[in-house]
Amino acid sequence: MTDIPRFGILNQDDIVRIHRSSLQVLSRVGVRIHHEGVLERLAAAGARVDRNAQLARMDENLVMDSLARAGKSYVLYGRDGTRTARFGYGDLVTISTPGQYSWVDSLRRIRRSPTSEDTRAAILVGDALEHISIVGAMTQPVDIPTPIRDVWLTAQLVKGTNKPTRCWIANGRTAPYVLEIYKAAAGGEQQLRERPQIEAFVEPISPLQMPTTGMEILLEFTRLGLPVSYGPMVQAGATGPATLAGTLVQENAENLAGIVITQVLNPGTPVMYGGIPHIIDMRTSLISFGSPEQGLMAVAMAQIARFYGLPVYVNAGLADSKLVDVQAGLEKGMNFLLGALAGADLVAHLGIAGPDQGASLVQLVVDNEMVEFVKRILRGIRVDDETLAVDVIEDVGHTGEHLSHSHTVAHFRNEMWLPRLWDRRNWDPWIQDGGKSMAEMAEARVQDILSHHQPEPIDEALEREIDAIVESASRHLL
Template sequence: MNAQSPRRSGGRAARRASRAAPLTQDIRPIRAGMQGGHYKPLSDQDVLRIHETALTALEQIGLIDAPQSGIDIMTSAGAILGEDGRLRFPRALVEDMLAKACKDITLCGRDTQYDLQLNGHRVHYGTAGAAVHMVDIDTNDYRDSTLQDLHDAARIAHQLDNIHFLQRPMVARDVTDNKEMDLNSIYACSSGTTKHIGVSFTDPAFVPDALEMLHMIAGGEQAWRDRPFVSNTNCFVVPPMKFATESCEVMEACIRGGMPVLLLSAGMAGATAPSTIAGAIVQATAECLAGMVYVNAIKPGHPAIFGTWPFGLDLRTGAMSVGSGEQALLSAGCAQMHKFYGLPGGAAAGASDSKLPDMQAGWEQMCSNVMAGLSGLNMVYEAAGMHASLLGFCHESLILGDDLIGQAQRCVRGIEVDDATLALEEIRSVCVGGPGHYLGTDATLSRMQKDHVYPTFGDRTSPKEWAEVGKPDLIAKAKARKEEILSTPASARFAPDLDQALRARFNIHLQP
């Protein structure tokens, strides 16, 4: 027995080392783009009624305040401008433009390994938002967010397997010039991650310089147009049923420049959208359908994400309730409408009303992240790091959110039923002349990595073991991981000659 012990011990050590090594893509239990769609809060009849009501709203009510360029574009396609200034959309026009719309979008990363395929029920989780504060976990205070905070968020997100894209999650409040803020946001995000990035522009006049910067980063205009790794998050409407004039002009410029767009309708149920969940979905759907007409009248088939983002409202106080069950239902219901149209879509989930990464944040973030994933939402925005009803962002919460989203993705993956997973022969071998348990069997060991998602920071030890290692705190572990990531050079940083050229052309505020 003793002679055999080293051999068995060595085998165990080898297995432990193997399990600790990064998993190859073919055996990872979760990954970007897994198929959701198992959860459907709306019946087929519900979906049809929402669709018909949205079309009626477009035909009878329409939208106002499009820029003159947009009026010309949409009326040339068949929209009708009324004497009241509202553009109305015949249902035949909407149907024609839906037929032309892009149904299969590739959101490129600067690195091809991070490309995202948006079709069907493929699910991707990432950041988003325009928080104006950072959560300081050492003092439990809020402070203004900065360009360095944005760059650090990009660097952290780059290292997190379950954060699949980075839409700018905060505003760089230390850059007071709007044009410089927009350009520096691109620089800060792109030098922090090679995953796909989403940014906004405050003025259409800023887009040409932004495109010039992106051409430089990509290696030329054609290289950029072949693989646009940044998309424009565009709040093209100001609900209810009004176009956002300058944002529409930004969208037109971005489309001409080959940039994918997120058509974002962000009404607040009870304030700028109907208070009912169904009514808020109707309005968001109608507004985004108008956006699809707009985009495809400019350039048929241009990549545009159907961004129905209705938010919940606490009707007692007027405060946003992004962490509510109603919010989870809003986003899941919107995902069903995206699938009805066969369009790549996105909505908000995973944000919290809690001010800190605490238990309230945990239940709020998990509830909507799971429901959005199960519904097959292609792009789950604001899925990690967002607090205080979108006013605050927290780096440590972003890191913990990676663990949380890992568990949400395991729910999205669902239950596989086949001969191997039904395990009849395994049950037979264990129960008939076997050890009477499944610990250490070949089947258990062979599937422990393929079937199970293990938390990085979540603690599954016993109270005794937890005490023996100093009662580690979840937030402290996330802070240590943050410091570890930020203490090493960013792998996405630009080559020295490119960085020098960018700094010579643009006023870059980040220190080299």
């Protein structure tokens, strides 16, 4: 969708040096993989495997062959196929957080455990917001048993919105039930293969480890040829080097290892490259979500992904502030814009209060407006005979005005962004209308959505089929 040049901070030599350094790490240090079956497949593909240490070292040829095989673009579909999220096509895709362990009332400064009622509210608001491409569950509801929680969340998502959806999948025991729900929504296994509604999300454990649960999930998804998204989350100074370049090397190595594993399991599987490194605040040892380094590394990771020809996901719409305040606006807005200008396919996750301190519907509504702001910037400035408007300037002359001119009427809606929550009025009318802050206006929109929004209804037969899958999971997993 962008018509403006992509922003970058690394030159080509920088990117090549990071790439070469990552290859050295994979060959010399290797990756610890906590899954015997995956280690066996890697050994058969040519990796140097030490089974006692659960270690796989990967040489350059294996890495480059895997990169060549990987699918470079894919589309995720909503329940009936009318709503999509496209990766590798130049689109800017957004997602509300797939799940937080706390629920935040941003205006009243209250944090509590989320419930199933909060889940339904999150899905309803995500469905209504214009610039949320993928609806995340936003919650880990405490009133739903942990062993089936992701299955229940998936059911609520598919029943509650026509957009593509995501929650955090827990392990290889629940993954088959999650996939059964998406098969039902797609109309069958073959239809899901052809028009995927879900992707695997695999998070390596830094430094340089692949967890058992992630490998279990990966095996379930690659059997169906479904897309895979990797999300290494190296923390500079803690689980990775304190230097940003060193963190990029390790983050890239963990991504490349994931791509190798995916292509060994099922060549041609589409892959999204995850560029989500963070720093820690050395004064507290806590992770930071809103640092300038976050934006810098997001840009760099987008450039590296482009070097490989892969779609990329970055963490750049986040903040350290727990409130919907000036700090949150600066952190989220500046880094989100950097990630978008760099050409990231997915900028995530929206609706989070602080560094994974909870989910907030008020924050999600503000984030939705921020996305629209950034999309306007990405459209750039159209320059042609019509927009240069020399004839219009001549027509108005020295004493006329442009406000009532037909040229203004024809173009202002496309040229000028008209926000919903940004207040541009003068002081007196703003005060007379209550002097509301953006957070207060966002809260009002949340309440309006919860009271009035009607999502596209689900077919009753499909709803019964989904409910039966959840019941089956309950019988076998609880």
